Amino acid sequence: MPRLLVVHHSLTPSVTALTEAVLAGASDDAIEGVELVVRAALEADADDVLAADGYLLGTPANFGYMSGALKHFFDSIFLQAGGSLADDGSAASADGGPKPYGLYVHGRYDTTGAVRSVQSIVGALGWRQAAPVLEVLGDVGEADRESAYDLGGTLAALVMG
Numbered sequence: 001m002p003r004l005l006v007v008h009h010s011l012t013p014s015v016t017a018l019t020e021a022v023l024a025g026a027s028d029d030a031i032e033g034v035e036l037v038v039r040a041a042l043e044a045d046a047d048d049v050l051a052a053d054g055y056l057l058g059t060p061a062n063f064g065y066m067s068g069a070l071k072h073f074f075d076s077i078f079l080q081a082g083g084s085l086a087d088d089g090s091a092a093s094a095d096g097g098p099k100p101y102g103l104y105v106h107g108r109y110d111t112t113g114a115v116r117s118v119q120s121i122v123g124a125l126g127w128r129q130a131a132p133v134l135e136v137l138g139d140v141g142e143a144d145r146e147s148a149y150d151l152g153g154t155l156a157a158l159v160m161g
Contacts, residue, residue: 001035002159005048006152008058009041009069014106014140015060021145022056022104025152034160041069046080054100054159055127056152061107061114074121081125100130102155104148111135130158 004026010016026036039048041059049055059070103118105111115133122129131154136144 001033002053002161003035003037003051004054004056004156004159005044005052006036006038006056006058007041007044007048007070007073008038008056009060009067010058012060012106014136015058017140017145018104018106018134018136018148019058021148022058022152025149025154026056026156028149028153028156031153031156031160034156036156041067041073044073044077046077049077049081052099054102054130054155055122056102056104056155057118057122058104059106059114059118061105061111064110064113066105066114066117070118078121078125098126098128100155100158101127102131102134102151103129104134104136104151106136106140108138111137130155 006023008019010019023038037048037052057070059066062068101122103115105114107114115135131151134147134151
């Protein structure tokens with residue numbers, strides 16, 4: 001059965017609302033035959049990543065970067081999950097089979113740095129962006145929840161095949 005891994009850091013009400021909407025979309029009645037695995041960023045490990053057919057990542061934008069918990073997740077799984085490093089130790093584009101991923105980010109004023117930091121790491125993991133990044137600023141409204149729902153449904157449908 002195809003597996004969609006959702007890795008999130010949802011300590012704020014705003015990111016929690018987006019995560020709940022993403023999970024609802026990924027669990028929509030139209031989605032059949034997809035195992036949904038949900039892990040807090042500090043609990044997910046390389047085995048979770050290796051067993052998944054696609055990924056949804058959720059984070060707040062903290063100080064112009066992804067959350068420390070999501071960064072810890074990437075630090076913990078990077079090499080085991082097929083991440084690639086250049087000779088100088090920086091992330092390099094991976095050659096592995098591209099698995100789809102989606103990303104949602106919440107920030108008060110800006111999400112640019114958080115999005116950029118996640119995208120540079122997932123590029124080195126060889127994952128492919130399968131949907132536009134959901135960037136939400138300020139309060140989470142109904143349209144944001146609907147977009148998060150759609151993001152969850154899109155990724156689940158992609159891994160469903």
